[in-house]
Amino acid sequence: MQFKDQVGFIRQHIKKNKLRVFMTVLAATMGTAFLIVLASVGFGIHETIRDQMLSNRLVTEVQVHQSEESGDPGEHVEEIKKLAHVKAVVDRQQLGTNQMSLFGEFEGNHVLVVTDFKEEGKVGFALKEGRLPQNANEVVVGSHFTDYLYSEEETESGDFKTYEGDLIGEQFTYRIDDVEGEFVEEELTLTIVGIGENPSREWVSDRNIYAHDAIIPELERIHYSDHVTGSDDHPDASQLFYHDVAVYVDKLENVKMVSNALRDKQYYVFSIADELEQIDVFFLALKAGLVFVGTIAILIASIGIFNTMTMAVTERTREIGVMKAIGADPKLIRRLFLMESAWIGIIGTVLAVVISYAVSAVSNYLLPIIVSAALGEEDFSELNVTFSVIPWQLVLIASAISISVAMISGWRPARKATKIDVINALRQEL
Numbered sequence: 001m002q003f004k005d006q007v008g009f010i011r012q013h014i015k016k017n018k019l020r021v022f023m024t025v026l027a028a029t030m031g032t033a034f035l036i037v038l039a040s041v042g043f044g045i046h047e048t049i050r051d052q053m054l055s056n057r058l059v060t061e062v063q064v065h066q067s068e069e070s071g072d073p074g075e076h077v078e079e080i081k082k083l084a085h086v087k088a089v090v091d092r093q094q095l096g097t098n099q100m101s102l103f104g105e106f107e108g109n110h111v112l113v114v115t116d117f118k119e120e121g122k123v124g125f126a127l128k129e130g131r132l133p134q135n136a137n138e139v140v141v142g143s144h145f146t147d148y149l150y151s152e153e154e155t156e157s158g159d160f161k162t163y164e165g166d167l168i169g170e171q172f173t174y175r176i177d178d179v180e181g182e183f184v185e186e187e188l189t190l191t192i193v194g195i196g197e198n199p200s201r202e203w204v205s206d207r208n209i210y211a212h213d214a215i216i217p218e219l220e221r222i223h224y225s226d227h228v229t230g231s232d233d234h235p236d237a238s239q240l241f242y243h244d245v246a247v248y249v250d251k252l253e254n255v256k257m258v259s260n261a262l263r264d265k266q267y268y269v270f271s272i273a274d275e276l277e278q279i280d281v282f283f284l285a286l287k288a289g290l291v292f293v294g295t296i297a298i299l300i301a302s303i304g305i306f307n308t309m310t311m312a313v314t315e316r317t318r319e320i321g322v323m324k325a326i327g328a329d330p331k332l333i334r335r336l337f338l339m340e341s342a343w344i345g346i347i348g349t350v351l352a353v354v355i356s357y358a359v360s361a362v363s364n365y366l367l368p369i370i371v372s373a374a375l376g377e378e379d380f381s382e383l384n385v386t387f388s389v390i391p392w393q394l395v396l397i398a399s400a401i402s403i404s405v406a407m408i409s410g411w412r413p414a415r416k417a418t419k420i421d422v423i424n425a426l427r428q429e430l
Contacts, residue, residue, distance in 0.1 A: 010340045013312055021344070024308040028348025029355065031301035032402040035294025036356035036390060039398070042290045043389040044364075046283040050276065051386075060087070062247040062259050062271040069266035074243025083261050085254040086247055088122035090115060093213070093241035097223060098181065101209070102173040106149040106163055110141075112174070113208045114216055114241065123248045125210075130168050130194030136214035140194035141167060142206030167192045174209070176223055186222050188215075216241070291397060298402055301348075302409040309341050309413035313420075320420050330418035337417055341410025345403040352402070353395055360388040 014021050064073045064080070073080065074091050081089045093114045101108030117125070117132045125132060125140075133139055151161040174188045190211070199206050220240055247262065249255045255273040262269045313320070320333060367387050 007339075010336065010343060013316065013340065014343075017308075017312075017315075020308055020311070024304045024344055025348050025351070027301040027304040028298070028344055028402065028406060029351040031294075031298040032349050032352035032398055033355045033359070034297040035291065035401065036352060036394060036398045037359050037388065038294045039287055039290040039394055040356065040360055040388040040390045042283060042287040043391060043394060044386045046279075046287070047389050048386045049279060049283075059252050059272050060249040060255055062249065062255060062262065062269055064245040064247055064262055065268040065270075066243075067266050067268050070268075072243055073245040073267055074241075077245065080245070080247060080262070083247075083258060085250050085258055087250045088119045088248045090119045090123065090246045090248065092244045092246070093216075094244060095176065095219065096240065096242050098177040098183070100175045100183065101149075102175070102187075103149055103163065103170075104172075105161075106151045108145070108149045108172075109207075110145065110148055111208050112176075112211055112219075114211050114213050114219075116213050126197035128195045128197050130192075133193055133210070133212045136212050136218060137188075137190055138193045138212065139190045140196055140210040141192055142196045142208040142210075143198045144205040144207050145195070145209070147205065148207045167195055169193075176219065178223055178225070184222050184225060186225065188218065188222070291394075291401075294398070295401055295405075298405050302405045305341055305344055305406050305409040306413065308344070309337060309410040310416075312340065313337065313413045313417045316417075317420055320417050324420070334414040334418050337414035338407055338410055341406050341414070342403060344410075345406025348406070349399045349402045352398070356390060360390050363388050 066072050074093065077089050077091050080086065095112040095114070099110065099112055101110045117134075121132060127140065128143060130140065145167065146163045149163045151163075169192065171189055171191050174190050175183050177183045190209070196206055196208075196210065223240055247258060249258045252273065255271050259269050259271050259274065323333060324330075364387050368385060
């Protein structure tokens with residue numbers, strides 16, 4: 001029996017029982033679509049969280065902290081730079097003393113952060129406008145610098161006056177206290193040459209003043225000026241600053257290697273790669289669970305396929321008897337019924353994939369609007385949230401499950417067809 005004759009045999013039965021076959025295909029379609037759409041929610045949430053994490057932090061950044069065994073990482077920056085795959089080591093030193101910024105009629109409460117802008121330049125210090133400092137008297141201010149400028153003068157409405165002018169090129173006076181907590185009379189004049197980009201997290205305020213590390217000796221001299229009599233007694237700058245060391249790796253895949261190398265040196269380290277690994281494991285389990293739940297729907301649909309194929313065997317008992325009487329191989333008869341059940345699974349899967357992509361697109365468009373309307377949040381619809389994502393791997397998994405279940409459902413009826421007695425089959429009335 002040629003292949004086209006086998007296809008004709010299947011088509012003949014399908015035409016005879018259009019409604020029953022249609023309902024069976026519909027059940028298979030709904031079960032497979034349910035699996036894909038349900039699992040796509042897990043993929044969508046996973047992708048959204050990963051995108052937010054990757055956009056909020058530098059993925060190649062490794063934060064290095066002191067342990068009892070390692071000592072201060074700020075004192076070993078040059079050693080850390082020699083590690084393989086290290087692109088840059090940024091040691092941001094925060095001034096650990098009282099500070100004051102005098103900006104014309106305004107007074108500010110800011111935090112001075114000293115860093116090596118050569119290393120910052122390697123990893124792309126984000127600027128809203130301006131440039132990076134090139135000497136000790138030039139600084140970059142955080143994006144919320146003006147929010148921390150205060151004036152005792154009130155406006156006509158009774159509110160305190162706020163600074164609204166341009167910052168680039170402006171100069172201000174910076175003061176720090178001495179070792180006894182009293183502000184020193186000597187002041188520094190600093191020039192603003194750049195403004196930092198807004199922090200990726202909306203709730204974070206950047207009020208820092210980022211200065212060149214060439215300013216360290218001057219700050220140290222001023223802070224200890226009334227208490228140091230000779231150069232031999234001059235304190236080390238590490239007593240005045242707190243180190244915040246971040247290592248930047250050349251590629252994401254090398255982050256774990258560098259992290260392990262730093263751990264071997266007894267440092268406490270944290271990187272986005274560590275967090276992503278934990279997130280990926282969690283969502284792998286979640287997506288596997290969703291696929292399992294969706295598979296239950298396909299198994300329910302398989303009952304319909306089993307019933308349809310069992311009815312097909314019963315209705316075509318005489319045809320099967322004739323085929324066996326003229327010498328048809330039992331394997332051929334089994335193949336015919338397995339092909340029919342596979343056809344139901346394939347058509348159901350194709351329709352399910354099309355429907356799933358449509359549902360996914362509609363849900364990603366409508367759900368933010370519906371949720372924002374329900375919560376009364378106008379800006380929610382503008383958030384970059386993906387509710388459903390259907391990767392090709394999910395389509396392959398769902399298709400394999402659907403077609404496999406369909407063929408397994410048709411296996412027993414197909415096997416039953418091969419065992420029909422020829423004499424009894426031919427006795428049946430048409």
